[in-house]
Amino acid sequence: MGILSGNPKDEPLHYGEVFAIWTNLATNNGLIAAYQTFFNHTGDEDLEKMIEESIQCMKEENNQLEKILKINGIGLPPAPPERPVARLEDIPIGARFNDPEISAALSIDVAAGLVACSQAMGQCIREDIALMYGQFHMTKAQLGAKLLRLNKSKGWLIPPPLHVDFPDK
Incomplete structure (x- = not known):
């Protein structure tokens, strides 16, 4: 049996996998803090739910990522x-x-995450590791699909120029 056969959890990580996991964890840590700040700034209940869902997803990812790095x-x-909770009015x-x-920032981050x-x-x-990703x-x-729906329904989506003229055949 070779070093890369058998149970994948017994195989060593290569440097690319380590870098991806470590960078993912560091990015999530920063985004969680940023989203907690965004939460303080939003007045829209639907957007608040999306921020909370995004934070929860990143925390769940972090649990898996931290475990792999520690092992x-x-x-x-x-x-x-953690960011303190603030009142929007303050x-x-x-x-x-x-x-x-805020919604645009979340959408950009989701696209970059994909x-x-x-x-x-x-x-x-x-x-x-590939299956985890x-x-x-x-x-x-x-999350991206939910954000797109939210952006459209709230009128927050700014589309690029739309191609509506079709050449005559």
């Missing part, structure tokens, strides 16, 4: 402290993020 003796990236209007900006998960899946040689990808795709 493999790899130090965890630093994490910022944040000056000119200093607030507005709801369309690309990162696809890249991680493509470089994995451990099937369990496939699961993360599916969850992010579902």
Whole structure:
């Protein structure tokens, strides 16, 4: 039997897998803090639910990622402290993020997360890690679809120029 046969959990991680996992964890840590701040700035209940769902998804990812790094003796990236809850009314209007900006930021992060998960899946040689990233990808795709629906329903989506003129045949 070779080093890369048998139970995937007994196989060593390669440096690309380590980097993807560590970077994913560090990114999630930063985004969780940012989203907690966004939560303080939003006045829209539907957007609040999306922020909460996004934070919960990242925390669930982090549990899996931390476990893999710890098992493999790899130090965890630093994490910022939890953000305190603030009242929207206490944040000056000119200093607030507005709801369309928050929703756009979440959408951008989901799109970037889909690309990162696809890249991680493509470089994995451990099937369990590739499957984990496939699961993360599916969850992010579902979040992205919900955000798209929210952006459309609230009128927050700014589409690029639409191609509506078709050449005559």
